[in-house]
Amino acid sequence: MVDAIDRALVHALQLDGRAPYSRIGEVLGVSTQTVARRFNRLRAEAGLRVIGLPDPELAGRSQWLLRLTAVPHAAQDLAGALSRRSDTSWIKLASGGTEIVSIVHATQSDGNALLLHDIPRTAGITSVSAHYLLHMYVGGPTAWRGRAKSLTPAQESALRSSRAPGAGTGAAAGTPGRGAVRALDVGDGKLLAGLGADGRATHAELAVRTGWSAATVARRMEELQGSGAIYFDVDVDPGALGFTTSAMLWLSVPPAHLDAVGRALAGHDELGFVAATTGRTNLVAQAICASPNALHTYLTERVGAIEHITAIETVPVLRTVKAAAPFAPGLVGLPV
Structure with a gap:
């Protein structure tokens, strides 16, 4: 069961996924230890996690919404196989368990491999439709408003005022503005892999992943967040x-x-x-x-x-x- 503090914590993370526990505790009026304990419990019991993701357009990726219909005995295995791919997200079993809905992230370099090659060769699929995402009104940097109702306007303002420039998450924080930023490179790929595994990873932990210094990680993250090239999403059941x-x-x-x-x-x-x-x-x-x-x-x-x-x-x-x-x-x- 979740209570008002749990809901407020999720709301706070939606505003600033990397806000320190101490800052969240100060805004919520609870101790740092309470925030850390609640976060760990929600992570274990409700799948709570913060994830750093690149803006698809700036990363050179197009997004497709894929609808697959499969024979009943194959649908769950197919959904599991899709979930292990690095070019998919938001995979859902729907319509009695025979339909799979997934977002596919494609690039020119991969030649739309999943759409053009892998799916047509997969047994058990009875129908396929692919829908190119033209414009996103809710999703990505603009997160679900339904879970952002626990903080007062004063608490939201306090979290925003302590946030790094351009570092917002979710609809309440607003979509980050796009500015000039150098192209993503191999080092950024390692940085994004680290943030994808844990959007709250410390600069020191990300330095180990990238081979950069912690100071270089901090500077690059500020640049990427400030330009809107990356944003932070919150997963919770x-x-x-x-x-x-x-x-x-x-x-x-x-x-x-x-x-x-x-x-x-x-x-x-x-x-x-x-x-x-x-x-x-x-x-x-x-x-x-x-x-x-x-x-x-x-x-x-x-x-x-x-x-x-x-x-x-x-x-x-x-x-x-x-x-x-x-x-x-x-x-x-x-x-x-």
Whole structure:
């Protein structure tokens, strides 16, 4: 069970994933030891972790939303194989366990290997659709608003004032502005691998990974964060926070109204992800609600009140197999 302190800790990390325990404790009015103890308990029991990720565009990666339908006995194995790849994230089993939804990160150098080569050769897949992510309204640096309701405006302001320039996370912190930054190189790849494993790793720990000095790590991280080239995401099981029902929403909207509808949906606390895509449906969202009845109410009263949505497909999410993941070299093949 989580309490008000746990929820406030998650909110604080969404604002600043690398905030010291002492600073979080000061803002929450509890001891440093309490913050550390709560963090470790949530990490063990609710999968809480902070992850450093690169901006996909600045990293030269395109993002695709992949929908796979597989025969029942193969779907879980396929989802597991996809989760071991370095070019996938947010893998979900949906629709009775026969559908897999995943984000795929592709580059020109890999030749879209997963989409063009590995998936077509994989046994057990009965249908495939790939949707190019054109614009993200919620997701990435703009995190889910539903879990950012525990701190007062004064507490949020106190955390922001202590944050390094450009070092925000989540919707409450705002999307970092983009500035001039030198291209990511091999050393940055090692730095990102370290931050992908643990976004709260110390400069000394990251220095061991990169071969740089701790001072060089600190300078490079400040540059990358200040430019918006990297951001910090927070993973935590929504069920531990009381959100037990999730569904993917595939919507069709006339192009002239797509941006207006996307912006309207981005203001909904019930949505953890909203993006414009290519395909027969051109807007996709993930709803995260407290119960099936709450999802029904959200769909009928809030989504139903938005004009220009001409069709909606609601697909229940049964399990998240993989959440955010680091970008690292090398791919793990699919079973053929």
